[in-house]
Amino acid sequence: MADSRAVYSVREVARLLSLSLGSTYALVREGEIPARKLGGRWVIPKKRFHAWLDECTVAPIDDPEGWA
Numbered sequence: 001m002a003d004s005r006a007v008y009s010v011r012e013v014a015r016l017l018s019l020s021l022g023s024t025y026a027l028v029r030e031g032e033i034p035a036r037k038l039g040g041r042w043v044i045p046k047k048r049f050h051a052w053l054d055e056c057t058v059a060p061i062d063d064p065e066g067w068a
Contacts, residue, residue: 007043010035 008016013033014024025042028035034048 005046007045008049010042010044013044013049 010024010028011021013028014021017024019027024033027033028042028044033044034052035042035044037043
């Protein structure tokens with residue numbers, strides 16, 4: 001059965017993004033990752049998270065060696 005929950009936990013998002021739990025909490029608190037605090041706990045709506053992730057862009061690197 002597929003997971004029918006509407007939200008991710010911060011721990012799940014940290015795992016999905018390959019970030020530390022502390023870094024992920026910081027991004028959530030800063031509003032970088034779309035989240036809501038419910039009952040003293042942060043949750044990340046799955047649809048909003050994936051829309052946010054799809055919109056994230058990385059600026060192109062002019063120097064192919066990465067030493068701009």
